[in-house]
Amino acid sequence: MRYSEIFGVLAIAALATAIPVRGHAANVSVDVNVRPPPVVEETAPPPREGYTWAHGYWDYDNNKHEWRKGHWEKNHPGEHWRNGEWHEHEGHWTLERGRWDRD
Numbered sequence: 001m002r003y004s005e006i007f008g009v010l011a012i013a014a015l016a017t018a019i020p021v022r023g024h025a026a027n028v029s030v031d032v033n034v035r036p037p038p039v040v041e042e043t044a045p046p047p048r049e050g051y052t053w054a055h056g057y058w059d060y061d062n063n064k065h066e067w068r069k070g071h072w073e074k075n076h077p078g079e080h081w082r083n084g085e086w087h088e089h090e091g092h093w094t095l096e097r098g099r100w101d102r103d
Contacts, residue, residue: 030060030095036086042070050075054098057084076100 036058044053056070073081084098 030097032060032093033091034060034065035088035093036060036065036095040067044070048072052081054081055083057095057098058086059097060095073098073100078103 051072058065079100
């Protein structure tokens with residue numbers, strides 16, 4: 001392989017690693033046998049251009065439920081925000097955290 005070919009391959013590899021790729025966070029679920037407390041009523045602020053309001057939710061951390069306040073999420077073109085929620089099945093509660101879904 002010539003030096004110019006090696007340089008070309010290395011340049012392409014360097015560019016490929018420099019291109020930002022928007023990935024999605026792993027959806028780690030929480031499964032507990034403790035019902036979450038009632039949802040805390042929050043008043044959503046007025047709309048903010050380019051952002052979506054993510055409602056607060058009960059997380060489960062350090063062996064207890066902890067309230068996470070609502071916050072702004074920067075919009076993702078072609079996607080919509082799905083708020084987190086708890087689901088009960090046979091005495092177990094599973095948290096589905098908020099996330100972006102494709103339209």
